Amino acid sequence: MSPDQHRPATGDHGRASQEVTALAPGRRALVAFGRFWWDFLVGDTPELLIGSLAALGAAALLAHGVGVRSVVVGSLPAFVVLVLVLSSLRARARIRAARRTELER
Numbered sequence: 001m002s003p004d005q006h007r008p009a010t011g012d013h014g015r016a017s018q019e020v021t022a023l024a025p026g027r028r029a030l031v032a033f034g035r036f037w038w039d040f041l042v043g044d045t046p047e048l049l050i051g052s053l054a055a056l057g058a059a060a061l062l063a064h065g066v067g068v069r070s071v072v073v074g075s076l077p078a079f080v081v082l083v084l085v086l087s088s089l090r091a092r093a094r095i096r097a098a099r100r101t102e103l104e105r
Contacts, residue, residue, distance in 0.1 A: 047090060051083030 041049050059076045063069070 055079035
């Protein structure tokens with residue numbers, strides 16, 4: 001096919017814009033779906049997503065390396081609690097920094 005076959009004819013702009021409009025809702029839905037999952041998983045605290053993935057990875061490595069299920073079952077909640085504590089400490093530090101900034105004004 002030549003490049004001219006892909007271009008709309010001079011009097012055929014309406015049909016080309018209808019085709020783009022017909023594709024736009026599908027693309028919009030895909031973008032909205034991606035934004036939903038990004039907001040759901042990452043949200044305001046990306047460290048929770050990263051920490052959860054790290055906890056799952058560490059548990060998987062323990063399961064593969066140690067092979068004792070009780071170690072993995074006990075370590076996964078400990079990893080999750082550690083991630084939550086670190087996230088809370090980070091949030092507390094951000095709040096303190098924001099208060100200091102407000103008091104300096």
